[in-house]
Amino acid sequence: MHSGDAWERPGRLAAVLVLVLVVLAFVVALATAIGDFHIDLGTVVLAVTNRLGLTSANVNALQESVVWDLRLSRALVAALAGAGLALCGAILQALLRNPLAEPFVLGVSAGASTGAVCVIVLGIGAGGLSLSMGAFAGAFAAFGLVAALSNGATSGPNHTILAGVATAQLFNALTSYIVTTSGNAQQARDVMFWLLGSFGGVRWPDFYLLLGVVLAGLLVCLMMARALDAFTFGDEDAASLGVPVGRIRLILFAVTALVTATIVSMVGAIGFVGLVVPHAARYVVGPMHLRLLPACAAVGAVFMVLADIASRVVAEQQTVPIGVVTALVGVPFFALILYRSRPQS
Template structure:
């Protein structure tokens, strides 16, 4: 690649990141205005400015509570989840060299579901863990079993994928069994809504957790962009460059599992974000991970903010589970990307 082409690619990536950052801020502000109660964009600006100490403008207490205590936190959690899951998808697709890899391939989502229903329905733990805590523990337990099974069966990329598929099916069956055998109708409704993904009731503590987790994952992956580039070409290439292939793969997969587990424990199962958004980002800026990581994060954040807004208004006043909305939007988007990339692969 010539110097001119390299500079051009960097310019496109920088422009995309700047545009994505602006689009994210605007999306959050506009999305906050949507819902059962109308709030104007001007009022959103005033309320946010008041709480940030920038201005002092009188606003209605009801609107202040709607914006600051409900819609802004859930929009920020949605953005953090979208960014984190998209970057996790980038990592796994590079490490496993599989375009269908996503964060839930490692059994993390199904393990989280099992952990949540064990706490919520069986009451294991005596109340020490809530649904989120049970989901986090279940996710890590499932991930550990995937790594153990993959290691015992050979440790190759294919074995990791097969182990992930097997554990996903196992924990999905366990979740269904617990619900079928032990839950009453009220418990089933409550747990199933969480399992399908929900941002109802998230608060600023959830914002701080998800933002910190997503930011940590993005920073680490961006710093290791050259490593992910090498893994894209195979383990042999990475090893020839002096990289400890096994240690790096284990470390990045553990990071992916931790980030996914933390995000899923707050928002429930959210599919297709980690699968679709990395492909969309590659279509925009190419395969180099120094550009792919930040662009994927921004696309994931913007996508999830608007999906969350859609779930609030689609069947108002009853919210649509966010995992259902991501699948309804993600599947057609993925099919479109497949057809757009048909002539380039």
């Protein structure tokens, strides 16, 4: 029996999702409470309900401002970033039929980073919209290069991953060149930290934009869940089942690029979330994408908020880049997948 067979009934899947959402609410509250200026969980809850107009409790004005204006938006953006990256990982693994596929490994994050850095350092455009569009253009450029290097459907099972590694190295080199030749010392330090991932500068406008992008991406992917199931058997089998392979693939690649680019433009390149979370979710709810995609989004949100908490508590008096934390989890998991997929003698 597949590990996800026990969760075939919709009621059980709903119970799992409700449980994960309760855990998510708790870790978001915990992330909001933790910081140089500690605030207890009860005060966090009252500060949020006060701002929502649900209560009128007597809460210190400074504490309420820290909770609402700084920390809660950060925790919610972290949750949405984790959900979006996990969703992109699940889509790419299905489209490419490769368990190692995810935006970071395929160079999509690196391409989005290069596009965003062109806006930040070279001053191409101005404002958050231009930053997102620069990241989006870079992500699509990376997708195009990976497709060209892997020769589409004729590539071997690991050819696309190798093309992604080469693409990531190219765009990382371009990013480093732009920063070292065009940016000043302060810009270089800021960009390098941002490229490793940071939720430090996000606020409510970022949350609203990311909420719309991730929800729209999730809805589009859920509408195409049956097609994603067919893709796992190969393009020819999907076409024989009546799936318009070319159109669906283009739409889903566009969704992946949009979600990835939006996240990278806000918080930097964060790797391995799209690799680890889909496999963990697949183990619990099975491979059917109508169940897998919501599970990936929920588990990815919890994972990223926990990683953000770890980034703030692992080193005293400083914040570790979030990409370092996710890599410490993702690299061993990546090695485990490689080990399990090796040819048997």
